[in-house]
Amino acid sequence: MDLGLKGLRVIVTGGTRGIGRAIVETFLSEGAQVAYCARNPEEVAAAEASFNVGGAKSFGSVTDVSDGDALKAWVNDAAKAMGGIDIVVANVSALAVGNDEASWRKGYEVDLMGTVRLVDAAMPELTRSANASIVTIASVSGREVDFAAGPYGAFKAAIIHYTQGLAFHLAAKGIRANSMSPGNTYFPGGVWEKIEQGNPALFKESLALNPTGRMGTPQEMANAVAFLASPAASFVTGTNLVVDGALTRGVQF
Numbered sequence: 425m426d427l428g429l430k431g432l433r434v435i436v437t438g439g440t441r442g443i444g445r446a447i448v449e450t451f452l453s454e455g456a457q458v459a460y461c462a463r464n465p466e467e468v469a470a471a472e473a474s475f476n477v478g479g480a481k482s483f484g485s486v487t488d489v490s491d492g493d494a495l496k497a498w499v500n501d502a503a504k505a506m507g508g509i510d511i512v513v514a515n516v517s518a519l520a521v522g523n524d525e526a527s528w529r530k531g532y533e534v535d536l537m538g539t540v541r542l543v544d545a546a547m548p549e550l551t552r553s554a555n556a557s558i559v560t561i562a563s564v565s566g567r568e569v570d571f572a573a574g575p576y577g578a579f580k581a582a583i584i585h586y587t588q589g590l591a592f593h594l595a596a597k598g599i600r601a602n603s604m605s606p607g608n609t610y611f612p613g614g615v616w617e618k619i620e621q622g623n624p625a626l627f628k629e630s631l632a633l634n635p636t637g638r639m640g641t642p643q644e645m646a647n648a649v650a651f652l653a654s655p656a657a658s659f660v661t662g663t664n665l666v667v668d669g670a671l672t673r674g675v676q677f
Contacts, residue, residue, distance in 0.1 A: 428655035430455030432555055433506040435499060437489050437542060438516030440467040442611050443561065446642035447513055450650045452480040456511070459502030461487035481506075489516050489538035490530075499545035509549035511653045514539040514560045514583075519615060520575045531575035536582055543590065550599050557653045558601040560587045561645075562664065564672045566605060571626065580605075584664050591662030600661035602652045607668025610639040636669040 434451045438444040439460025451458045452475055462468050465486045472484040483505045487498040503509050518534035520527040539560055550556040565572040566580030583603060590601035608630055610616045616639060620627040631639065648667045651657055666672060 425656060427454055427650060428555075429650065429653075432456045432510040433503075433508050434458045434511040434513065434653070435502050435509055435542075435546065436460040436513040436515055437487075437538065438462055439484075440464065440471040442614050443606060443609060443642045443645045444515040445471065446646035447515060447649050448475060448482060450643070450646040451511075451653075452482060454650060454654075457481045457483075457506045459483040459485065459498075459506060461485045461489070461498050462516075463488050489542065490518075490533040492537070492541050495538065495541050496545040499542065499549075503546075503549050508552060509546050510553040510555045510557065512543060512546045512550065512558045513649060513653065514542050514558075517561070517576075520579075521572045523574045528575045531579045535576070535579040536586075539583055540586065551597060554598070555655050556597075556599040557657075558587070558590060558599065559649050559653045560584075560601075560603045561649070562587075562603045562605040564605050564607050564666060564668050567664075567666070567674050568672055571630075588662045588664070595661060600657070602657075602661060603664045604645065604648050604652060605664055605666045605668070606640060606645045607666070607671040608634065608639040609642060609645055611642050634669050634671045638669070640667060640669060 434456050436444055436448050439448040440462040448458050448460050468484040468486050475482040485498050487494050489495050516538055518530040520531035543558055560583050562584045563580040565577040566584050587601050587603040608616055645667055648665055
């Protein structure tokens with residue numbers, strides 16, 4: 425299936441590692457232009473060198489999404505570099521799982537307001553696009569209580585609600601909005617590798633919960649994002665796509 429992504433212009437937050445990196449690579453492989461940001465300068469530079477091969481066009485930037493002014497400036501720069509924006513992917517997360525006030529503040533500023541500010545900054549460009557689409561990365565922790573209950577789960581749940589509200593209010597303008605909720609996703613340097621090494625009992629318990637017997641991969645999550653964002657999903661808006669290998673038990677009606 426041709427997703428119709430060739431030539432479209434995409435922005436992705438947190439695009440140098442894990443799911444975010446796979447999202448960038450997938451859009452590039454489909455012929456889209458991609459601007460991405462992350463906080464680590466070395467990772468941004470290394471990613472850009474890796475991404476820009478074979479004629480692919482990516483634009484890396486060092487940006488902290490919790491800084492509203494910096495985030496808006498990055499979105500504006502990305503729009504100038506690519507000649508506009510068609511697709512917005514809000515991927516970055518603070519991964520705040522502590523119950524202290526600092527974790528709540530960090531989750532609020534990065535996960536929730538980083539998403540809201542990103543969409544607000546990109547909205548003028550999206551209204552000019554014939555293929556406007558927003559995809560927010562939530563989590564299965566936003567659907568049910570697990571070990572990440574607290575700021576992480578609460579703000580992921582808020583992102584799902586926010587995104588479905590966007591879908592309803594923006595439908596008449598031709599702008600689609602969907603969320604994708606990954607299940608446990610394993611990759612080198614990721615949170616689950618760290619748990620595997622530092623808390624093997626929790627890792628074993630979490631792995632046993634999935635009837636597939638494994639965790640997901642960043643590429644599997646990126647495939648779902650690419651479809652939701654693409655013109656091939658032109659009548660899909662206001663949905664939360666769970667990609668978890670049947671990990672969660674809640675039924676979506």
